[in-house]
Amino acid sequence: MTTNTVVDVHDLEKTYGKANERQYQALKGLNFTVEAGEFVGIMGASGSGKTTLLNMLSTLDTPTKGDVVVNGHDVTKMRGNQLADFRAQEVGFIFQDFNLLESLTAEENIGLPLALKGTSSRVMDQAIHEVADTLSIADLLPKYPAELSGGQKQRIAAARAIVHHPAILMGDEPTGALDSTSARELLDLMTTINREQHMSVLLVTHDPFSASFCQRILFIKDGQIGSEIKRGEQDRSAFYQQILNELGTFNE
Amino acid sequence: MLGKLALAGIKNRRRDYLVLLVGLTMSAAIFYMFANLATNQAFIKANAVVSQAAIIFGFGAVLLILITIVYIMYANSFLLSMRQHDYGLFMMLGATRKRVGELVFLETLILGTLATAVGIVLGLLMSQFLVGLLLDMLGLHLAHLSAFYLPAVIATAVLYVGLFILASLFNLVRLTRTTVLKLLHTDEQANQPKIHPFRQMVSAVLGVLFLAIGYWALAAIKTLQVSAIPVALVTITIGTYLLFRATILVIIQGLRRTKWAKKHLNGFLLGQLNFRVYNYTRMLTIVSLLFAMALGAITVGSGYHRQLPMMANSLGTYTVAIHDKNAQEQKLIDQLNVKHQATYTQKRQGKVVYYNTAELKRQPFELNRGTTEAKYRTHPAYYSESLAKFKKSGSQSLDFLSLAIRSEQGFYAPQFLNAKQFAKQRGKTVTVTTVRVKSMNQDKAVLKHLNKLELQRFAQPSAMTVGNYQSFELMSAFFGGLEFMGYFLGIAFLAMLASCLMFKILSGAPGDKQRYQMLYKIGVRQNLMRHGIAKEIGILFLIPGIMGVIDVLFGLQMFKPLMQSPMSPYLGIGSIFAIFIGLYAIYYVITLLLYWRIVLPKAPAD
Numbered sequence: 001m002t003t004n005t006v007v008d009v010h011d012l013e014k015t016y017g018k019a020n021e022r023q024y025q026a027l028k029g030l031n032f033t034v035e036a037g038e039f040v041g042i043m044g045a046s047g048s049g050k051t052t053l054l055n056m057l058s059t060l061d062t063p064t065k066g067d068v069v070v071n072g073h074d075v076t077k078m079r080g081n082q083l084a085d086f087r088a089q090e091v092g093f094i095f096q097d098f099n100l101l102e103s104l105t106a107e108e109n110i111g112l113p114l115a116l117k118g119t120s121s122r123v124m125d126q127a128i129h130e131v132a133d134t135l136s137i138a139d140l141l142p143k144y145p146a147e148l149s150g151g152q153k154q155r156i157a158a159a160r161a162i163v164h165h166p167a168i169l170m171g172d173e174p175t176g177a178l179d180s181t182s183a184r185e186l187l188d189l190m191t192t193i194n195r196e197q198h199m200s201v202l203l204v205t206h207d208p209f210s211a212s213f214c215q216r217i218l219f220i221k222d223g224q225i226g227s228e229i230k231r232g233e234q235d236r237s238a239f240y241q242q243i244l245n246e247l248g249t250f251n252e
Numbered sequence: 253m254l255g256k257l258a259l260a261g262i263k264n265r266r267r268d269y270l271v272l273l274v275g276l277t278m279s280a281a282i283f284y285m286f287a288n289l290a291t292n293q294a295f296i297k298a299n300a301v302v303s304q305a306a307i308i309f310g311f312g313a314v315l316l317i318l319i320t321i322v323y324i325m326y327a328n329s330f331l332l333s334m335r336q337h338d339y340g341l342f343m344m345l346g347a348t349r350k351r352v353g354e355l356v357f358l359e360t361l362i363l364g365t366l367a368t369a370v371g372i373v374l375g376l377l378m379s380q381f382l383v384g385l386l387l388d389m390l391g392l393h394l395a396h397l398s399a400f401y402l403p404a405v406i407a408t409a410v411l412y413v414g415l416f417i418l419a420s421l422f423n424l425v426r427l428t429r430t431t432v433l434k435l436l437h438t439d440e441q442a443n444q445p446k447i448h449p450f451r452q453m454v455s456a457v458l459g460v461l462f463l464a465i466g467y468w469a470l471a472a473i474k475t476l477q478v479s480a481i482p483v484a485l486v487t488i489t490i491g492t493y494l495l496f497r498a499t500i501l502v503i504i505q506g507l508r509r510t511k512w513a514k515k516h517l518n519g520f521l522l523g524q525l526n527f528r529v530y531n532y533t534r535m536l537t538i539v540s541l542l543f544a545m546a547l548g549a550i551t552v553g554s555g556y557h558r559q560l561p562m563m564a565n566s567l568g569t570y571t572v573a574i575h576d577k578n579a580q581e582q583k584l585i586d587q588l589n590v591k592h593q594a595t596y597t598q599k600r601q602g603k604v605v606y607y608n609t610a611e612l613k614r615q616p617f618e619l620n621r622g623t624t625e626a627k628y629r630t631h632p633a634y635y636s637e638s639l640a641k642f643k644k645s646g647s648q649s650l651d652f653l654s655l656a657i658r659s660e661q662g663f664y665a666p667q668f669l670n671a672k673q674f675a676k677q678r679g680k681t682v683t684v685t686t687v688r689v690k691s692m693n694q695d696k697a698v699l700k701h702l703n704k705l706e707l708q709r710f711a712q713p714s715a716m717t718v719g720n721y722q723s724f725e726l727m728s729a730f731f732g733g734l735e736f737m738g739y740f741l742g743i744a745f746l747a748m749l750a751s752c753l754m755f756k757i758l759s760g761a762p763g764d765k766q767r768y769q770m771l772y773k774i775g776v777r778q779n780l781m782r783h784g785i786a787k788e789i790g791i792l793f794l795i796p797g798i799m800g801v802i803d804v805l806f807g808l809q810m811f812k813p814l815m816q817s818p819m820s821p822y823l824g825i826g827s828i829f830a831i832f833i834g835l836y837a838i839y840y841v842i843t844l845l846l847y848w849r850i851v852l853p854k855a856p857a858d
Contacts (some may be wrong), residue, residue, distance in 0.1 A: 060773065081777045088775025099770045103523035111514060121514040156604060160774075 005069075006168050006200040007034035007057065012066035014052050014223075016104060026052040028223040029066070037198045039191070040215030043206060043247070046068070049223045050204045057202070058091055059083045071167035089118050092161030092169040092199075094190075096176035098153045101144040106142040106156045113164040131159045134196075151182025155189065157252050162193055167199045169193065175210050187213045207248060212240035219246065258355050261338045268334055268758075270388035271846060272327060273367055275751045279323055279734050280371020282744045285379050286316055287404040289740075316744065319542055321415065323748045324364075326535075327417040330755040331360065331760055332426065339427055349428045357420045357426050364416025372408055376400055379673050387757065450690070456498035462491030471809040487539075492799055493537040500529045517776065517784040524788055525765075526761065529795070535756050536796045543800025543836075547743030548807050551828050553738020555821050557813070559691040565725035569620040569634065569651045572699060572719040574706055577685050583685060584702045588695050592618055592634070592688040598656055601679030605656040605664035608674040614640055618688070619646050634688075643668055654718045655684050692724055700725075748830065750839035757792055757843055761850040770854040781852060787846055793840045801829070 009085065012030040017023040025047045034040050046049045055061035056068055058076045068075045071090050078086055092113075093099070100109050116123045132138040137155050143241060145153055154174060161169055175183035192211055194201045203214060211217050213236065217225045229246055231239045262269055290313050339352050379399040466488035469480045502524050513519045529536070570592075574581050585593075594615040599606040616636035637646045646652065653663040669677055689695045699721045768781055808821035 033593075081779070084772075084775045084777040086775065087773070091775070093774060097772070099524065099773060101520065101767055103527055103767070104520060105523075108508075108519045108523060111519070115514050115519055116774075116780075118353055118486060118515065121511040212433060214279055 002034045005033050006036050006038075006071055007032075007076065007202065008067070008069040008131065009033070009053075009057070010067040012053070012056060012071075012151060013064045013066060014049075014056065014061070015064045026223055027056070027063070030220075030223070030225060032218055032225060034200055034202060036200055037194070038200045039194045039213070040203070041211040041214045042202065042204045043208075043211050043217055043243075044220035045206065048220045050206070050220055051172065053087055053220065054170060054202075054204050058093065058170055059087055061172040088113055089164065090167045092164070092166040094154065094157050094161050094169070094171040094174040096173040098145070098150075098156055098157050098177070100153055100242070102145045102162075104144075105141065106137070106143050106145070106148070109145070109156055110141075110163050113160060128159075131163045133185045134192075135159050149182070150178050154178060154182065154186050158186065158189060162197065165197075166199070168202060171201070171203045171205075173205055173207075174203070175205070175207065183210070203231060208240060208243045211243050212236050217243065217246075255339045255355065257342065258338070258359065261335070262359075263333055265730050268846075268850070269363075271754075272331060273363065275373060275755065276324070276327055276364070276367035277371040279320060279748055279751075280368050280408060281375035281378055282285050282747060283316060283320060283411070284372050284375025284404060284408040286313065286740065286744065287378050287407045288375070288401050292577070297426050314546065315741065317411065319745060319748050320411070321754050321764075322538060322542075324412075324415045324419055326752045326755040326759075327617065328423065328563065330362065330710045330759045330832050331363070332423055333759040335359070336427065336430075337762070351425045353428050353584055354424045359395055359786060359827070360420035360423050361416055364419065365413060368409055368412040368416070371412070375408070385396075414525075452498050452502060455494045458489045459494030459496075459498055462487045462494065464491075466491055467809070470807055471812075484810070485806075488803060489537060489541060492540060492803075493533060494535045496529075496536060496795075496799075500533075501526070505531065517771075517780055520771070521784050521788055523760040524764075525791060528788075528792070532792065535753070536792075536799075539753050539801065540796035540799035542745055542749035542752075542805055543796050544803030546742045546749060546837060547740075547800060547804045547832050549738045549745065550832060551738075551804065551808060551825050552821060553742060554828050556827075560727055561724060564692065564720045564727060566620070567723045568654075568720045569618045569649075569688065570719055571721050572687050572702055572706070573655055573694060574685045574687070574702065575682055575710055577683070581702060581705055584698050584705075585685070587698050588687060589690045590687055593685065594618070595683055595685045596655070598673075598684060599679035600656060600664055601675065601677070603658065603665055604667050606669050606674060606679060608671055608675050609668050610671040610674075612642065617646060618643065618686075619649060619651070639668075655686070656682075657704030657718065679717070686719075688720075734761045742832075746835055750836055753793065754795070754839055754843045754846075757789055758846060758850070761847055764847075764851045768851050769853050778852065782848060785847055786852065789844050789847060790840065793836070793843075797833070797836060 010033050012027055013022050013025070013027045014027040030049075030053065034217065042050055042053065052061070056063050057070065057075075059078065063076055066076070070086075073086060073090065074085060075083070086181070087093075094222070099113070100106075104112070110128050110131065111124050114127060114194055128141070129138065132141055135155050135158060137159060139150070140148060140152055140156060145156070148156065154177075158174075174190075175186055178186060187210060190201055190203070193199055201214075203210065205211055214231065216228065216230050218228050229242060234242070335356070339356065342352050343349065376399050447780050466484045466486075469484040469487065472480065492609045504522055507513055508519065508526070513522055544558075574585070577585065594617070596615075596617075597608055597610055616639075618634050618636055621633040621635065636642075647666050647668070652666065656664040656666070689699070692699065703719075703721055703725070768785075771781060805822075808825075811821040
């Protein structure tokens with residue numbers, strides 16, 4: 001494994017159900033890597049194992065077999081607090097349903113990952129305002145999530161995901177609950193984060209438009225990687241067409 | 253089919269239902285026990301030395317009914333919070349509102365009826381054992397107390413089933429009026445209260461003002477008489493409420509700006525408290541008042557128990573006076589821890605009792621300044637006078653006159669003769685032995701026996717008492733009802749108020765579940781979440797606790813006129829507070845454990 005690899009998934013299997021019960025194999029020996037600074041998309045129909053894969057990567061669930069190495073940490077060997085600390089420090093999350101704590105202001109929500117690390121309040125304020133400027137959400141900081149629109153909420157969530165400079169930003173259908181304008185803004189934002197901060201991004205989606213912002217796309221079918229396409233030098237709309245074509249043949 | 257689904261829903265949360273059921277059952281049992289005492293006419297008549305006993309029991313019953321209503325309200329809201337998501341789902345799946353309404357109604361009613369029935373049976377058993385035990389511990393003997401009393405059973409059943417019918421109707425209306433979407437997403441709302449500095453200030457000032465009036469009213473109960481109690485109750489309630497509203501938000505929001513709030517989960521904790529405490533203001537006010545009442549009741553109850561001997565001691569000079577003691581009585585006297593003892597020979601003739609001055613010179617009659625001078629009341633000061641002076645003043649003291657009681661007509665008039673004259677004097681010769689013991693509590697059993705023998709041999713007019721021990725017994729009976737009520741109501745209040753708080757907090761748990769799920773996802777350690785919850789619930793328990801303790805400390809002023817010195821309602825309250833707070837802490841731990849179980853996300857299993 002080179003130091004440039006942020007995610008290395010090797011022979012990953014996940015089986016649901018106990019040995020003596022009826023079992024269901026969600027992942028059947030997955031292999032892939034994500035290099036540092038890459039913007040990778042994972043596509044697949046419902047039930048293909050996308051969410052299961054993301055849960056393994058983010059340590060919310062444990063694999064039955066295989067290895068997941070994220071930024072040099074073998075997450076399958078971690079337990080208890082290590083897992084929590086790993087999620088808090090190495091991974092930034094954007095969820096479909098925002099996952100903002102409505103009892104906290106936007107600013108407090110963004111600062112949460114830093115507070116968990118025990119960062120001093122001066123450094124924390126600085127980091128929050130830096131990220132808020134990058135994402136142009138400075139005016140939203142004193143508001144509560146209930147006072148924000150879906151798009152604004154997701155931008156706050158994005159700020160929270162990157163404020164502590166994680167090794168990788170993971171998005172689980174982050175545009176799923178957004179209107180098309182907000183969705184586009186968010187994807188542009190993720191592209192900016194990817195380019196300017198050289199942060200690796202892993203985007204799980206079933207939406208071809210969202211996927212067209214990626215550099216490389218892995219298609220999952222029935223728990224295995226079915227195919228892979230790269231954007232290369234083509235512009236986004238051409239890549240969008242390629243994705244659509246791929247989906248057309250892929251789902252046959 | 254829907255019925256089956258509902259039943260399955262209950263099965264899934266059987267532990268939460270068990271807690272609810274146990275709480276309601278206990279409440280019904282406590283109410284039955286009290287109703288058994290309060291409505292049992294034979295029992296009250298047999299024990300009511302004080303005519304006020306009926307009033308005291310009535311007052312207690314009203315308080316108990318009030319808290320029962322509040323209790324069922326909160327238990328019901330806990331029930332509803334557990335079920336509304338399911339009901340929303342049923343409606344979304346196409347169940348008619350009418351059908352769901354029927355389910356809600358039936359579920360609440362069945363649960364309530366079950367709790368009432370089990371509660372009454374439990375109450376019967378507890379009446380049998382617990383009341384007996386409590387009375388035994390207090391050394392009280394209440395006659396005509398039977399565990400089963402039909403009117404009490406009826407009263408409990410009617411009140412509880414009635415309240416549950418109301419609760420069912422309330423749930424029915426509430427569920428059928430709310431939209432399906434709201435039912436499905438009730439947990440996701442959190443209102444953020446805003447601070448209005450001016451209103452906040454006004455409410456703080458008013459709050460302090462009302463509290464001051466309330467506390468003053470309690471302290472000035474002598475001048476205000478009975479009206480002090482309702483005045484204090486109203487003003488303290490309003491004052492506490494306003495003060496809560498005014499200060500807590502400001503404190504929390506102030507804390508949120510500090511550096512402390514930016515460490516670990518502290519910010520989250522404050523955010524939670526911010527919207528929670530505001531919603532809880534009314535609740536916390538009620539709980540703190542109930543806390544005060546419960547604590548006050550126990551404190552006063554135990555105060556009487558502890559301090560009766562002291563009060564009795566200040567009333568006279570000797571503990572018992574035994575006339576013509578026999579061998580058995582002598583044996584009993586030898587068992588006492590005697591501080592002072594004297595024996596006098598009397599010759600009774602006509603309306604006069606003659607004493608031998610030689611005897612009085614040899615063992616002067618003890619007098620007690622406490623009986624005449626107020627400043628010696630707390631520490632009885634014993635002294636004796638010269639014979640000449642004694643003949644004039646001391647011999648007219650009630651204590652001395654009581655040594656020779658002439659049935660209904662009063663006392664024999666004392667006359668003093670020297671040894672020679674005394675020997676010649678005709679009349680019925682009686683010896684009387686006065687004994688003063690170190691501690692009445694210590695020798696209670698022997699004194700009781702001795703007193704019984706004395707009363708068997710020499711019947712006295714019921715209005716007369718001879719010796720401090722008899723005063724002690726009389727007062728014990730006098731305050732017995734009050735004291736028992738104090739303990740009983742105190743424990744009952746505590747049990748119910750703490751579970752009110754428990755249910756209110758647990759009602760918020762389903763909503764919190766999602767918040768902790770989010771925290772889990774972004775990588776908060778389990779331990780940190782555990783501690784955060786412990787702090788949050790701890791603070792919610794602590795606030796009414798502190799307010800309650802303050803209320804009690806002021807509220808006890810009210811009992812000062814009732815517990816005249818040397819008694820004081822403040823004596824020995826430390827240990828009572830400790831026991832009470834210990835019981836309260838147990839509720840905190842139970843709530844915390846339940847909360848952890850409902851809220852904390854489970855780590856993935858391997």
